[in-house]
Structures are given as C-alpha cells and as structure tokens.
Amino acid sequence: MRISFFGAAHEVTGSCHLVEIGSKKILFDCGMFQGDDFNEGKNADDFPFDPKEIDAVLVSHAHLDHTGRIPKLCREGFVGTIFMTEATCEFAKLIWADALDVMQYNNKKFQSPVFFSENDIAAASRACHGVRYNESVDLGDGVRAIFRDAGHIFGSAFIELSGEGKTLGFSGDLGNEHVPILKDTHPLDAVDVLLCESTYGDRVHEHLGERKKQIFDLMKEGWGRGGTIMIPAFSLERTQEFLYELNTMSEDDHSIPDIPIFLDSPLAIDAMKVYKKYPEYYDTEAAERYMHGDDFLQFPQLRLTYTREESKTINHVRGPKMVIAGAGMMNGGRILHHAHRYLSDPHSMLIIVGYQAQGTLGRKLYEGAEKVSIFGDEISVQCTVRAVGALSAHGDQKKLLSWIGAAKPGPKKVYCVHGEAHAATELAHRIRDRFGIASFVPEYGEVVEV
Ligand SMILES: [Zn+2]
Numbered sequence: 001m002r003i004s005f006f007g008a009a010h011e012v013t014g015s016c017h018l019v020e021i022g023s024k025k026i027l028f029d030c031g032m033f034q035g036d037d038f039n040e041g042k043n044a045d046d047f048p049f050d051p052k053e054i055d056a057v058l059v060s061h062a063h064l065d066h067t068g069r070i071p072k073l074c075r076e077g078f079v080g081t082i083f084m085t086e087a088t089c090e091f092a093k094l095i096w097a098d099a100l101d102v103m104q105y106n107n108k109k110f111q112s113p114v115f116f117s118e119n120d121i122a123a124a125s126r127a128c129h130g131v132r133y134n135e136s137v138d139l140g141d142g143v144r145a146i147f148r149d150a151g152h153i154f155g156s157a158f159i160e161l162s163g164e165g166k167t168l169g170f171s172g173d174l175g176n177e178h179v180p181i182l183k184d185t186h187p188l189d190a191v192d193v194l195l196c197e198s199t200y201g202d203r204v205h206e207h208l209g210e211r212k213k214q215i216f217d218l219m220k221e222g223w224g225r226g227g228t229i230m231i232p233a234f235s236l237e238r239t240q241e242f243l244y245e246l247n248t249m250s251e252d253d254h255s256i257p258d259i260p261i262f263l264d265s266p267l268a269i270d271a272m273k274v275y276k277k278y279p280e281y282y283d284t285e286a287a288e289r290y291m292h293g294d295d296f297l298q299f300p301q302l303r304l305t306y307t308r309e310e311s312k313t314i315n316h317v318r319g320p321k322m323v324i325a326g327a328g329m330m331n332g333g334r335i336l337h338h339a340h341r342y343l344s345d346p347h348s349m350l351i352i353v354g355y356q357a358q359g360t361l362g363r364k365l366y367e368g369a370e371k372v373s374i375f376g377d378e379i380s381v382q383c384t385v386r387a388v389g390a391l392s393a394h395g396d397q398k399k400l401l402s403w404i405g406a407a408k409p410g411p412k413k414v415y416c417v418h419g420e421a422h423a424a425t426e427l428a429h430r431i432r433d434r435f436g437i438a439s440f441v442p443e444y445g446e447v448v449e450v
Contacts, residue, residue, distance in 0.1 A: 001164055001450050003195070005442040006048050007031060008418040012199050012357050013065040014042065015418060017170070018049055021163040022141045025049075027057045028159065028170045028195070032068025032099070034331055035359035043069060044113040048445065052077035056139055058147075059084035060172025061156035062091030062236055064099060071096050071116035074123040083137055085147055086130035087155030087281060090274045091236055093128075096121045098235070098267045102332050109375075133157065133186075148186035151175030152393055153237035154275055160191060166450070169194040169411065173418065174395045174403060176205070180244040181275070181286045181296075182237075185395070188407040193450045196404065198419030199355055199394040201427025212245050214388050216255060218351050223259055223320035227347030227383070232335040232362055234328035235268035237393055238354050240275055242324060243297045244286070250299035261301045264311050264325040264334050269304050272297050311337070319347065328354045330361035340374045348383040355392060358420060400427060405435060413450060414439045 007014030014033035143163035152175040169191035222229035327333035356362035428439035
C-alpha cells in the first residue's frame with residue numbers, strides 16, 4: 001500500500017491523499033486550499049496525479065477544504081465513483097454551487113480564476129454515491145471501505161479502508177465533545193496505519209460545559225454596545241449549532257431580548273433542510289426535541305436573508321442586531337460586506353467561533369490586526385473582537401489522543417495531517433511518547449509505503 005500526501009500537509013486546508021491499494025487508486029478527499037483569497041492560486045494548478053487513473057474518491061465530509069476540487073477532478077477526466085454519506089452528498093452539491101457562485105463573483109471583481117463550471121458540478125453530482133454509517137462498501141479487487149460517524153459536522157465520517165490484508169484509517173476531521181445535534185465520534189477500531197488530523201494537536205480547549213453561558217455573555221456584551229454583532233460561521237454545522245443554542249436561549253430560557261438575528265447565508269439556509277431530512281444522525285437530545293415536534297433551528301428573533309437584495313436590507317436595520325454569515329474564516333462570502341461596514345464601528349462586535357487558517361482575514365483579526373484590507377479598502381478595526389475556542393468544530397489534543405489510545409490494538413504508524421506544522425509535530429510527539437507508536441508529519445508530495 002502506498003500513500004501520497006497531496007494536501008493538508010503542514011496546513012489545514014486542501015485535504016487530499018492518494019492511496020494505492022491492490023490494483024486501485026483511491027483518493028481520500030479532494031478539497032480546496034484556502035488562504036489569503038478564496039481562489040488561492042494552488043487550486044487552479046494541475047493535480048499532481050492523473051485524474052483519469054483514479055478509481056474512487058472517499059470523502060470524509062462536505063466542508064470546502066475537503067470537497068472543493070472534486071468538480072475540477074471531474075473536469076480533468078475522473079470517471080470513477082465518489083463515496084460519501086448520504087447527507088454529505090446533499091451538502092457537497094450545495095457547497096459546490098456556492099463555491100462556483102463565489103468564484104464567479106471574484107472573477108468579475110478581481111479576475112481571479114474559476115476552475116470548474118456548472119457542467120463539472122453536474123458530472124460530480126452524478127458520480128456521487130451515498131453510503132450509510134458502518135456499511136461495508138465494496139470498491140472491487142478485495143478493497144473495502146467503512147464510514148464511521150466522526151461527530152465533526154452533520155454527515156461527517158472517518159474512514160477505514162482495507163485491502164492487501166491491512167487496514168488504513170483516515171480521520172477526516174474529528175468533532176469536539178458534547179456538540180449539539182451531533183453524536184459523539186465513533187470509537188476507532190483496530191487499524192494498521194492512521195492518517196490523523198491535527199488542527200488542535202497542540203492545544204486543549206477550555207471547559208465545554210460553559211459553552212452556552214459563554215455565547216450568552218458575549219451576546220449580552222454585544223447588544224449592550226448597540227451595534228452589529230457579526231459572527232463569521234461555517235455555513236455547515238457551526239451555524240446550525242449556534243442556532244440550536246440560540247433556540248434554547250430564546251424559547252426555553254427566554255434570555256435573549258427581541259433583537260433581530262439575521263442568518264445571512266443562502267448555503268446555511270439550504271443546509272437546514274438537509275438537517276431536517278436525516279433525524280437518524282441526531283444525538284439523544286436533538287432526537288427527543290425532534291420527536292416532540294420542536295423545530296430546534298427556528299426561533300422568533302431569527303430572520304433568513306436568502307437573496308442578495310434581502311441581504312442588503314440588513315444595512316437599514318438599526319442596532320443592536322446580529323448577523324451570522326459565511327465564510328467562517330472570512331476569506332469570502334457575505335460576512336465581508338458586513339465586516340467592510342462594521343469593523344470600524346466601535347459599537348459593533350466580531351465574535352470568532354471557528355478555526356482561522358493562516359493568511360485568512362479571520363486569522364488577522366483574531367491576532368489583533370488594527371488595520372485590514374477588504375475589497376481594496378483599508379479598514380481601521382475599531383469594533384470589539386472576541387474569540388470562543390470552546391465552539392470549535394475540532395477535537396483538541398486530549399480528544400485526539402484518547403481517540404487513538406482507545407483503539408485495541410492501536411495503529412502501528414500514525415501520520416499527522418491537517419494541522420499547521422507546530423500542531424502536527426506536537427501531536428506526533430505526544431502519540432510517540434504516550435503510546436510508543438511511530439508517528440510522522442508528512443510533507444506535501446511525500447510518498448510512503450506502508
Ligand atoms: Zn471540516
């Protein structure tokens with residue numbers, strides 16, 4: 001078995017690993033690189049392999065950095081099958097359409113590249129095959145795959161791929177603990193080799209029990225200032241979790257005042273329908289609410305702004321108001337329009353709730369930038385900027401170690417991917433020290449025989 005690391009090596013985006021197993025060439029994920037710009041140059045480059053030779057793509061979850069280059073793969077000759085959970089299939093189609101929309105907009109404004117078309121999305125959609133959790137998927141020539149619940153976003157999976165008498169695990173992204181709506185991460189079974197994400201490989205999150213209180217306290221501070229509370233959120237999962245928490249505050253605790261809360265993301269609005277379609281993915285609490293007919297993503301203060309025209313009306317509503325919009329790392333999407341308008345307003349507030357990759361606007365603001373550039377304009381940051389680590393979608397170092405440590409027998413080798421160099425390296429050291437497992441941090445383009 002041979003593994004080539006073609007993305008998410010020493011970084012958190014562009015997830016893409018090629019596995020040659022038996023007579024098959026299989027990709028784990030085929031995601032977009034994300035950094036300074038939505039259309040980072042690397043995405044338009046040729047693949048470092050021939051897409052025509054790939055037999056199948058196994059997709060861990062729908063996030064753009066795991067699925068974003070699949071239509072490009074089809075454009076360049078891939079004719080195999082794309083396996084993912086049923087919800088991921090539906091999300092992926094939304095994600096691709098949204099990405100195309102953003103690319104076309106950026107192309108018009110900034111002449112940045114558009115590297116797939118509607119036809120390519122249609123080809124990718126036709127190649128998608130939805131699987132169920134824990135089902136054994138036959139890939140031919142004795143190669144099989146099983147998707148297990150990763151608890152990271154709705155429909156997310158980690159994957160076990162077996163053939164040649166060995167099993168390779170691919171973590172995809174692993175979820176945080178006790179997240180609303182989602183079940184906890186399925187335990188890791190015995191695997192020989194593991195590719196493990198390491199986004200927070202060097203960090204331990206603050207205690208999660210206070211998550212709702214943290215959100216409430218920040219919101220209270222925000223509406224007390226009277227301006228706009230901006231929440232850049234991944235349209236899949238972070239947004240819905242946030243809505244779930246706001247729903248309980250609004251309807252159970254009656255603790256939030258009657259201020260308008262705009263969900264300014266067509267992608268997140270469309271995604272809500274997929275949540276409603278797969279109640280079998282819910283954790284116990286969400287399932288119970290669902291059984292009682294409670295629509296846990298809706299509440300009286302919530303206003304959905306789907307079209308660009310509806311979005312523009314938000315500007316005319318006086319504060320205090322709250323806007324939840326993508327992209328989660330502020331490297332594109334409608335959040336930029338709000339940031340352009342309100343970052344310089346001392347009455348406004350920016351709440352960062354997710355991981356911010358190096359080079360993104362979100363990362364610059366998280367690190368305290370006093371001036372940023374948006375749409376070519378220099379903006380002086382006068383609003384309050386806060387970050388809540390507890391709302392991360394990724395498990396921390398403790399979670400990653402206990403997930404790996406619980407496998408009996410444990411893997412013989414672990415490759416730490418999907419983390420910046422220091423995070424991946426620290427996780428590799430910890431795995432080696434604690435479990436005596438040989439652990440590595442592969443470089444982009446590195447090829448290993450296992
Ligand atoms: Zn993800």
